[in-house]
Amino acid sequence: MPLPPHPAEHVERALCVLAHPDDVDFGSSGTVATWTAAGTEVTYLIVTDGDAGGFDETPRDQMGPLRRTEQTAAAKQVGVSDLRFLGYPDGRLELTLDLRRDISRVIRQVRPQRVLTSSPERFYERIGASHPDHMTAGEATLRAVYPDARNPFAFPELLADEGLDAWTVSEVWLGGGPRADHAVDVTDVLDRKWAALESHVTQVSHLPEGQLREFVGGWMRQTAQAHGLPEGRSAEAFQVVYTG
Numbered sequence: 001m002p003l004p005p006h007p008a009e010h011v012e013r014a015l016c017v018l019a020h021p022d023d024v025d026f027g028s029s030g031t032v033a034t035w036t037a038a039g040t041e042v043t044y045l046i047v048t049d050g051d052a053g054g055f056d057e058t059p060r061d062q063m064g065p066l067r068r069t070e071q072t073a074a075a076k077q078v079g080v081s082d083l084r085f086l087g088y089p090d091g092r093l094e095l096t097l098d099l100r101r102d103i104s105r106v107i108r109q110v111r112p113q114r115v116l117t118s119s120p121e122r123f124y125e126r127i128g129a130s131h132p133d134h135m136t137a138g139e140a141t142l143r144a145v146y147p148d149a150r151n152p153f154a155f156p157e158l159l160a161d162e163g164l165d166a167w168t169v170s171e172v173w174l175g176g177g178p179r180a181d182h183a184v185d186v187t188d189v190l191d192r193k194w195a196a197l198e199s200h201v202t203q204v205s206h207l208p209e210g211q212l213r214e215f216v217g218g219w220m221r222q223t224a225q226a227h228g229l230p231e232g233r234s235a236e237a238f239q240v241v242y243t244g
């Protein structure tokens, strides 16, 4: 069977699985804004509370709850109101069967046609993208997409105890990896992306005025150029994997 050459024009439901609060906003919230604007229902599944992040004196036990609140505010800026948090420890994420089961559960609950996550591949040219938690979240998500979520005999307790039927995800979009092959023009939703990013006050408020937009904006213009978009456009790019 030939592989589909392009991702679906429109999907009903998409699920974004990311390791930390703010990951989706740095790399993908422009894309999410285009999806919700087109009527796609988007759910965020955030694996850790990002409790090892931040740059100020916030007591460590307050950081997790604070970052959930920030992510919830950021999600609202791009039309997302369904957020789930798994509460795994930040910076110590391991590829376990528990993690696969927890992601499979949400895939079966949400029944998305499209999943967005981090690339499990190390990107040697941009080492910051390859935080070990990002790669682990990406690999666990791919394992949950295939085979766990679609196999009724994988984690049978999900069906037996929770009534969650098997579900097959059609596409997985991998961000922050070395093989991006699909760019999304986000120029028209940049204001929403900035509002989302700036909602992560504990993560970005220490930066000098304008630096965040300069840095992330430059990176998105470079991405647009690398993928052949017209001069002056901004883009987010992904490797699309067909998993149907």
Ligand SMILES: [Zn+2]
Binding pocket: 019, 020, 022, 023, 131, 134
């Ligand atoms: Zn992160």
